[in-house]
Amino acid sequence: MPHANELQEQFGARGLQVIGVTGEPAQPTQTWIQDKGARYAYAYDPQRRLHQALGVRGIPHAVLLDPQGKLVWRGHPAALTDAIVEGALAGTLPAPLWAWPDSLAEVRAALQSERLVDARRSAEALSDRGLVERLLPLIELRIEARLAALKALYEDLDLEPLERLLAALEAGLAGDPRSAALAEQRRLLAEDPALPGARAALAELAAAEQRLSEHDSGAQALDLAAVQAVIDRLAPISKQYGKQAPGRRARELGSRLKKLRKQLSQGD
């Protein structure tokens, strides 16, 4: 924590943003953060998707991404040196999006809504040529990264974010030659025979998560038999989809349900 505060203070003005990531609920975390005096951003990963994607098994654990989104270092935060951070700062923009001046409002709005062709056009029209030269490569890399993300989400059968991203890019990349990849992705979504089964599995997972959420909130308590029934339904999803998103999600949910089963058993 003190090291992260120091890094934020030392490098924040040069384009480094430290983000504390937790899978735990907001309220106790915010109390803890205030008690500890964290002076950097923090964010929640309630489904631990980022934890899972990065294979985070022990904490504290830190991951450094450069401004192009490339993972350049990972390890114990105490082992992160100034020299490593310096190496990731090449190409950073002077300020994060929310702090951009009004002259960049159009670029900012276009980026925030995935209108990437508009963002490029607005950036090209800026009078600050130095800034244009820094912005345009980042926008191009963002387009490439979005297209790569689309492919990765499809291979991972992470269908909900895939469909959201595809719809956003169909609007935001219209007119760009790379939008042909979007039409192909749309065709695959319609014709891939594996997808109806994956969609059904994801719907089942969403329903199970909803039931667990209702139990946690006290809206509708689950009894031991109901918990076991849900666990039994998750097992084939975990087996069929393995390391893909439905499989990982089934195991994460199964782990939570098994803890609940243990609590209910002890309560009996």
Next chain:
Amino acid sequence: MQTLCLLIGLLGFAPQEAPAPVPLQQPAPAPAAEDASPARLPLEALTGFSQTPAGGVDDLFGQALLLEFFAHW
């Protein structure tokens, strides 16, 4: 100083201020960095940004990010 910090990190000792590592439930080696390509990082999973005006990770466009996974105890 940097060399000393790196050496400390490699030896597995943390400075006094650093919290002790807390093992999670399923110990396993972390994947190599190249296995976690940017396209596979579900950064959109991050929600509820606090202590910053960011509404989401997209608001940090063009910045280097240090994601520090932690837990309170």
